Amino acid sequence: MHAQPLFLENAAVERTEYSPAPAEKIRGIVMQWANAKSVKVSLGLPEYDDRNDQWRVSLLAPHNGQDPVGEVWIKEDQIVFSSDLRLIEKRIGKTSKSPPHKVGTEISFRPIPSRLILGDARDVLEEYPPGTAQLIFTSPPYFNAKPECFECQDYEGYLDFLREIFEGCYHVLSEGRFLVVNTSPVLMKRPHRNALSKRLPVPYDLHGILTKLGFDFIDDIIWEKPEGAGWNIGRGRRFAADRQPLQYKAVSVTENVMVYRKATDKLIDWNLRNHPNPDAVKNSLIEGEYEKTNIWKIHPAHHKAHPAVFPELLAERVIRYYSFAGDLVLDPFAGTGTTGRVAGKLDRRFIMIEKDPDYFAIQTDNPDLMMHRPQVCDYEYFAGTIL
Ligand SMILES: C[S@@+](CC[C@H](N)C(=O)[O-])C[C@H]1O[C@@H](n2cnc3c(N)ncnc32)[C@H](O)[C@@H]1O
Incomplete structure (x- = not known):
């Protein structure tokens, strides 16, 4: 039986009025x-x-x-x-x-339309010019979730795959803008009872890859789920029964939401001042309550046809805190298009890339996503279009 959730959404948020x-x-x-x-x-x-x-x-x-x-x-x-x-x-x-400053050379605000693209993100990202996206928010496929990541034979291969994807992300992100990645350590299934259990430290290995690519580390946000959420995985049951030291294993109820900024020598102030639309900056103030700590308590989400969706509330916080209205938000592992639905609701444009036709169909069937009138295309068509 699942334990009752121990918190209410937003219960820990201090309620203060926005005051400049x-x-x-x-x-x-x-x-x-x-x-x-x-x-x-x-x-x-x-x-x-x-x-x-x-x-x-x-x-x-x-x-x-x-x-x-x-x-x-x-x-x-x-x-x-x-x-x-x-x-x-x-x-x-x-x-x-000194000669007049070049303003915003790397920030591309061409009116690139919202798009849903069926294809492999490694190919699609190459097609976009540098500085296309002003925020990337994504959650990569789990290493052990086949067939989601069927081409990865081993963990090293998985990390190489992520390196390629995030290299593409670095290329399309505007200078000084943010990449936010949701991952968590992965527990490998034991082949038999006598085998050692293994937990792969995905966020920590990915951190090394991202900083080598040129992303600056900004924040490690912990997404905390209610206590009942992790129990079904089975971790910690052995200890609960025997209470033997060394057998202790914590039941995991958190995921990592790691925040990076595309390397620049400029302060964030520079991004604010050089935004081509000062009204968008003014209109994007985060008023009212907001998360003050790096622990965000949010209930997990479920989808009947996709095993690993993240909750809209998580996407909403990330998009509100790290982008302006009118910005282009990209998700290279779009799944059901949660990032796109929320981006559209918050007046941002979006690019959703998904390689699985069944998951892609969930996006094109979703009225909350399609109401933002994204172009829908597959990679072959897209590669031939002029941006
Ligand atoms: C963890 S899920 C993302 C779910 C999404 N956040 C949501 O809320 O629906 C990862 C997704 O990445 C997709 N994927 C895996 N490899 C890909 C690739 N090379 N290019 C594009 N999408 C890929 C998978 O099919 C899967 O739907």
């Missing part, structure tokens, strides 16, 4: 400081440094508002550090002679 006041107050303090010193700078968006419990505001060259020339740190409304004023002035002098 702190950042504005911080800007006011820095502006006052700059005016008193007669330093002609404009200000970057204040960033909160939670490790040191202080705010950091970059000072920008005023003639183009792009080049950081210094920084000010604020703790409890007091300036606790500022870059050397002589250096700031020198840098302002230098940057005003």
Whole structure:
């Protein structure tokens, strides 16, 4: 019998009203400081440094508002550090002679339409130009879930397959934008009772692959399911009966949601300022309640015809926190198209790639996905189209 879920959705979320006041107050303090010193700078968006419990505001060259020339740190409304004023002035002098900044060269906002593509993501991703997608959110097929991943003979082969896919993801992602990957360690079935059981550390092995490809690690979010969710796998039953030390095995009720950013030397502030549509930035503020910690309590989802869907609520959080309205959200392992349904609902465009015709048909049969009028094509057709 399944245990009752131990939490209600969102139960741990602190409910606070969205208030932009702190950042504005911080800007006011820095502006006052700059005016008193007669330093002609404009200000970057204040960033909160939670490790040191202080705010950091970059000072920008005023003639183009792009080049950081210094920084000010604020703790409890007091300036606790500022870059050397002589250096700031020198840098302002230098940057005003430099050629005008190229704005947003890598961010492609061509109106690439939403698409559902039947095909192998390794082929499809190659067809898109760099900077096509502004967010990638995906959950790869499980290593041991055949025939989902039938071509992988062994775990090394599986990791090579993922490396190829994420190389394609790196290529299509805009500079400084986010890749969010949902995986979890995989328990291998024992061939017989006397064989050792093996648990494959997929998120940790994938982490090495992603950072080598050039993704910067940003966050490790834990998706926590209710306690009953893991018991049916059988892990931990032996210990529950015998209570012998060394036999202890934790029942797994979590999955990893790892967050990476395509490598760049630019601050996130740069992505915000260089967005070609400032209204989209304004309209995408996350108002009301939001997750404050890296533990997200969400019930798992089930689909009668697909064994491994993720919940809409997970996709909703990721898409709201890591993209703007109008952005293009891509899922190279689209399955039933959960990412696309939620992206469309949140006014984002989407590209869903799925290689299994039966799973692809779930997408094209789904009115909640099709209401966003995606183009539907298979790889052969798609490879011949002009983007
Ligand atoms: C874990 S499922 C994703 C489910 C999805 N998140 C959802 O909510 O429906 C992984 C999917 O990747 C698909 N897949 C596996 N290899 C693929 C490839 N090379 N290209 C595209 N899709 C692939 C599988 O058929 C499977 O539907």
